Amino acid sequence: xxxxxxxxxxxxxxxxxxxxxxxxxxxxxxxxxxxxxxxxxxxxxxxxxxxxxxxxxxxxxxxxxxxxxxxxxxxxxxxxxxxxxxxxxxxxxxxxxxxxxxxxxxxxxxxxxxxxxxxxxxxxxxxxxxxxxxxxxxxxxxxxxxxxxxxxxxxxxxxxxxxxxxxxxxxxxxxxxxxxxxxxxxxxxxxxxxxxxxxxxxxxxxx
Ligand SMILES: CC(C)(COP(=O)(O)OP(=O)(O)OC[C@H]1O[C@@H](n2cnc3c(N)ncnc32)[C@H](O)[C@@H]1OP(=O)(O)O)[C@@H](O)C(=O)NCCC(=O)NCCS
Numbered sequence: 001x002x003x004x005x006x007x008x009x010x011x012x013x014x015x016x017x018x019x020x021x022x023x024x025x026x027x028x029x030x031x032x033x034x035x036x037x038x039x040x041x042x043x044x045x046x047x048x049x050x051x052x053x054x055x056x057x058x059x060x061x062x063x064x065x066x067x068x069x070x071x072x073x074x075x076x077x078x079x080x081x082x083x084x085x086x087x088x089x090x091x092x093x094x095x096x097x098x099x100x101x102x103x104x105x106x107x108x109x110x111x112x113x114x115x116x117x118x119x120x121x122x123x124x125x126x127x128x129x130x131x132x133x134x135x136x137x138x139x140x141x142x143x144x145x146x147x148x149x150x151x152x153x154x155x156x157x158x159x160x161x162x163x164x165x166x167x168x169x170x171x172x173x174x175x176x177x178x179x180x181x182x183x184x185x186x187x188x189x190x191x192x193x194x195x196x197x198x199x200x201x202x203x204x205x206x207x
Contacts, residue, residue, distance in 0.1 A: 001049050003125065005132045008044035008099060010037060011056045015096040016046065023115035026177040031113065036101060042112070043140075044101040045132055047125050048094035056093030100129040102137065102145070109137035111147035114156075126159050127206060134163065134199055138190055145190060148174060148182035160185050164198055 008016065013033045020030040036042045098116035102109045111133060116125035137145050148171060149156050165185040174182030188195055 002051055003047050003097060003128060004050055005045050005047050005128060008037065008046045010034060011093060012046050012096060016099045019099060019115050019117050022118050041103045042101060043136060045129065046096045047098040047128055048096055050094055052095035053092040054095050056091060098125040098129055100133055102133050104140055104142060107143040109142035109145045111145060124206060130159060130163055131203055134190065143189055144187050146186045148184055150175060151181045151183055164195055
């Protein structure tokens with residue numbers, strides 16, 4: 001399996017919703033991804049299997065947004081499969097293995113969602129998505145990255161801890177479906193040499 005990361009587009013939504021449904025079954029209905037993709041504060045990415053294709057609706061694809069364009073940012077980071085201009089996507093698309101999103105608010109990147117397809121968990125997809133977010137947030141000059149995670153979601157917490165997130169707060173009853181508490185996690189200053197060295201080492205270890 002050869003996996004690459006690129007910005008999410010409208011034609012990806014059906015596959016993304018599938019992953020969202022199996023990943024967050026109690027948080028249905030899903031976020032309005034169509035609206036999120038039009039939101040200039042939000043950045044969404046997908047991890048795709050370049051060796052597997054699926055049928056996809058034909059949709060006009062617009063260029064990246066934000067400073068330098070998210071597309072160019074992802075192109076620089078991953079160097080493959082860029083979509084650089086308005087173009088028609090073919091009816092075949094790559095199988096999406098996971099997706100993630102974050103918002104840039106003031107100088108903070110806040111991860112809104114991250115999920116890997118159930119049958120592809122523990123294969124490094126979550127890690128690849130998180131590395132991508134960290135690199136994009138660094139390019140966008142965010143100071144830190146934050147997120148909320150369910151107290152019961154220890155696998156996700158382990159992923160975040162591995163990448164330098166620590167608990168900075170507890171939001172009581174944050175999740176409305178079961179009133180579960182949310183742990184607020186944050187990185188240190190992501191531009192610091194210490195943080196960047198850690199990410200470089202983790203990235204190399206992963207490669
Ligand atoms: C959290 C999630 C995205 C991780 O994705 P993944 O592709 O399975 O994770 P990876 O294979 O990249 O694992 C990376 C690290 O995460 C941690 N991790 C992931 N799954 C784990 C598990 N089941 N048990 C323990 N640690 C786990 C480990 O630290 C792992 O590093 P290691 O392999 O060196 O031990 C995935 O479990 C998922 O989609 N869960 C449902 C959605 C969700 O809960 N999202 C988080 C919302 S806050």
